[in-house]
Amino acid sequence: MLRVADRQQVGHLKLPSGNHIVDFDWIGDRQLLVSLGVNFAADEPAVATGELAKVDVDGSNFKVVYGGAGFRNTEGARALRKQFYYGRAFLVDPLFDDPEHVAIQTRKWVSSDRQPDLIMRLNVNTSVLTEIARSPEPGSQTHFLLDGKGQVRYAVTRRNTFKTKTWQRADDNQAWQPLEIEGEHPPVPLVFSADGRSVFEEAYDFGPTTCLVEHVLETQERRALACDPNADLFNVYRSFDRNRTPIAAVFSAGRPEVRFLDNDHPHRALQRELLAAFPGKQVVPSSVSRDGSVALLYVYDDRSPGDYYLFHPASKKADYFAAVGEWLDPELMGERRPFSLKSRDGTPLWGYLTLPHGREPKNLPLVVNPHGGPFGIRDKWAFDREAQLLASRGYAVLQVNFRGSEGYGTGFIDAGKKAWGTTMIDDITDAVRWSIGQGFADQQRICIYGTSYGGYAAVMSAIREPELYRCVIAAAGVYDLQLLKKESDIADTKPGLEYLDEAIGSTREEQIAQSPISHLDRLKAPVFIIHGKDDERTPVSQAKALRAELIKRKHPYEWLVKDGEGHGFVDTHNRIEQYTKIFAFLEQYIGTSAAVPSAVAATPGSTPR
Numbered sequence: 001m002l003r004v005a006d007r008q009q010v011g012h013l014k015l016p017s018g019n020h021i022v023d024f025d026w027i028g029d030r031q032l033l034v035s036l037g038v039n040f041a042a043d044e045p046a047v048a049t050g051e052l053a054k055v056d057v058d059g060s061n062f063k064v065v066y067g068g069a070g071f072r073n074t075e076g077a078r079a080l081r082k083q084f085y086y087g088r089a090f091l092v093d094p095l096f097d098d099p100e101h102v103a104i105q106t107r108k109w110v111s112s113d114r115q116p117d118l119i120m121r122l123n124v125n126t127s128v129l130t131e132i133a134r135s136p137e138p139g140s141q142t143h144f145l146l147d148g149k150g151q152v153r154y155a156v157t158r159r160n161t162f163k164t165k166t167w168q169r170a171d172d173n174q175a176w177q178p179l180e181i182e183g184e185h186p187p188v189p190l191v192f193s194a195d196g197r198s199v200f201e202e203a204y205d206f207g208p209t210t211c212l213v214e215h216v217l218e219t220q221e222r223r224a225l226a227c228d229p230n231a232d233l234f235n236v237y238r239s240f241d242r243n244r245t246p247i248a249a250v251f252s253a254g255r256p257e258v259r260f261l262d263n264d265h266p267h268r269a270l271q272r273e274l275l276a277a278f279p280g281k282q283v284v285p286s287s288v289s290r291d292g293s294v295a296l297l298y299v300y301d302d303r304s305p306g307d308y309y310l311f312h313p314a315s316k317k318a319d320y321f322a323a324v325g326e327w328l329d330p331e332l333m334g335e336r337r338p339f340s341l342k343s344r345d346g347t348p349l350w351g352y353l354t355l356p357h358g359r360e361p362k363n364l365p366l367v368v369n370p371h372g373g374p375f376g377i378r379d380k381w382a383f384d385r386e387a388q389l390l391a392s393r394g395y396a397v398l399q400v401n402f403r404g405s406e407g408y409g410t411g412f413i414d415a416g417k418k419a420w421g422t423t424m425i426d427d428i429t430d431a432v433r434w435s436i437g438q439g440f441a442d443q444q445r446i447c448i449y450g451t452s453y454g455g456y457a458a459v460m461s462a463i464r465e466p467e468l469y470r471c472v473i474a475a476a477g478v479y480d481l482q483l484l485k486k487e488s489d490i491a492d493t494k495p496g497l498e499y500l501d502e503a504i505g506s507t508r509e510e511q512i513a514q515s516p517i518s519h520l521d522r523l524k525a526p527v528f529i530i531h532g533k534d535d536e537r538t539p540v541s542q543a544k545a546l547r548a549e550l551i552k553r554k555h556p557y558e559w560l561v562k563d564g565e566g567h568g569f570v571d572t573h574n575r576i577e578q579y580t581k582i583f584a585f586l587e588q589y590i591g592t593s594a595a596v597p598s599a600v601a602a603t604p605g606s607t608p609r
Contacts, residue, residue, distance in 0.1 A: 050088025
């Protein structure tokens with residue numbers, strides 16, 4: 001906790017090992033409500049457990065007020081065992097005009113699939129819950145929206161993958177009324193208009209990508225306020241007052257682009273001035289005080305993790321407050337250059353090439369870095385710690401948003417389903433060949449490195465294109481899809497199994513065909529296998545299966561498996577060891593001392609270093 005006046009720390013909150021704050025919101029002038037979670041992987045955000053706690057700004061008086069008792073046996077959960085209701089919850093509205101209560105969304109942890117999502121008023125002092133609204137369609141996943149008066153008036157329900165409905169009502173005392181908005185891809189309600197007559201939302205009404213849409217409730221008219229033919233809505237800039245009226249939409253096929261809305265809100269001009277004051281950067285209002293007198297701005301670009309400024313709309317003054325990574329010098333970081341190309345079948349692709357600082361961007365050793373996920377994840381124009389780390393060692397880093405990535409419409413995501421080892425790999429290959437054709441990459445010095453699905457993509461890419469890659473680094477990867485379906489924690493639930501069937505294929509034949517382990521006879525490049533022994537998402541059996549097949553073929557490999565690590569290394573010493581060995585591995589095969597053009601520099605059957 002930092003004091004605004006002098007930026008001095010005035011308190012901190014220390015949670016038990018393995019616990020994290022997933023999110024937090026102000027619920028008073030000196031009090032926060034925090035959502036608790038656990039971290040399963042170093043490079044992934046913590047997962048909310050459903051527990052809510054209040055805490056004073058100096059870190060004192062920490063108290064779990066909603067225990068999430070069905071998830072784990074925490075002290076807060078045990079303390080609330082006698083509460084008549086428990087489940088998972090998250091904040092939907094701080095109810096600033098009611099200092100003792102907040103509005104939360106929750107659902108009971110029971111076996112019935114007819115259990116409704118609820119909006120409840122939670123007393124943050126006593127933990128007493130009072131129902132405000134329940135889903136108009138029990139058993140569905142429901143997205144509620146409250147108006148400026150705290151009334152729950154809008155809801156979108158998803159009963160299954162292909163069935164959604166939108167509902168409205170006049171106030172909390174009225175019944176829900178269905179609207180003529182149905183389909184596979186529901187709108188995402190964002191905020192009510194200041195007068196309560198419209199809802200602003202992200203929706204697919206007007207094309208293959210999402211737009212910022214205004215839904216006028218009285219007439220049911222739906223207006224497209226901002227769209228981009230190539231990219232989904234990325235962000236919405238809102239006014240600095242309590243109404244939080246949308247004033248601009250942001251789209252990001254490559255670099256984020258701000259589109260100002262056609263309205264006369266005075267803060268529209270303010271946001272324009274802020275962007276002009278920080279040329280080349282993104283200026284995001286991350287939070288605003290209750291009275292609108294001060295806002296916290298997050299200012300970032302591709303060479304800096306970002307800085308925070310305190311902005312006073314009345315005086316138009318922005319004062320530096322804090323840096324995310326003040327020890328980093330942006331002048332020494334590499335440029336993260338957006339690029340676009342047409343894939344072999346004509347589909348537009350976008351990505352980023354991080355170039356090492358101080359080196360001519362020509363004939364560079366290249367590390368291809370496919371992202372994990374693979375669905376609902378994308379690479380973005382922002383500071384990327386791993387890409388910058390590799391660039392600092394002299395490597396160009398290529399990241400392409402292959403099909404299956406989010407941000408380019410559901411059709412782009414759907415095109416990656418059951419195409420893990422085919423279309424998605426082709427997209428990566430096409431981007432690599434583009435970088436060679438543009439003169440950025442030395443075609444004799446290319447390695448590929450990824451984590452999770454990225455580890456899968458690294459091995460499969462080197463199988464599909466054995467002459468293209470000099471080495472492969474695969475961390476927490478998937479190599480046998482049949483084994484994944486048997487052992488991954490994804491397969492522990494019915495929705496998880498349905499996801500795997502949809503993502504990788506439901507038949508044995510499909511899974512074998514898409515498994516790298518089925519095609520290792522084509523592999524030429526040496527492989528560095530990295531895995532956590534306690535990984536539940538991609539169990540260490542994946543790494544062991546790959547190693548066994550490489551040994552059988554006397555194929556060169558290197559091995560780093562760590563006890564106590566999950567889906568990505570968390571321990572600092574283990575991470576240092578991981579990157580130290582990655583740098584040595586890359587140096588051997590594509591570094592300044594590497595011998596080229598041999599695809600495999602190690603003796604067959606040996607383990608490098």
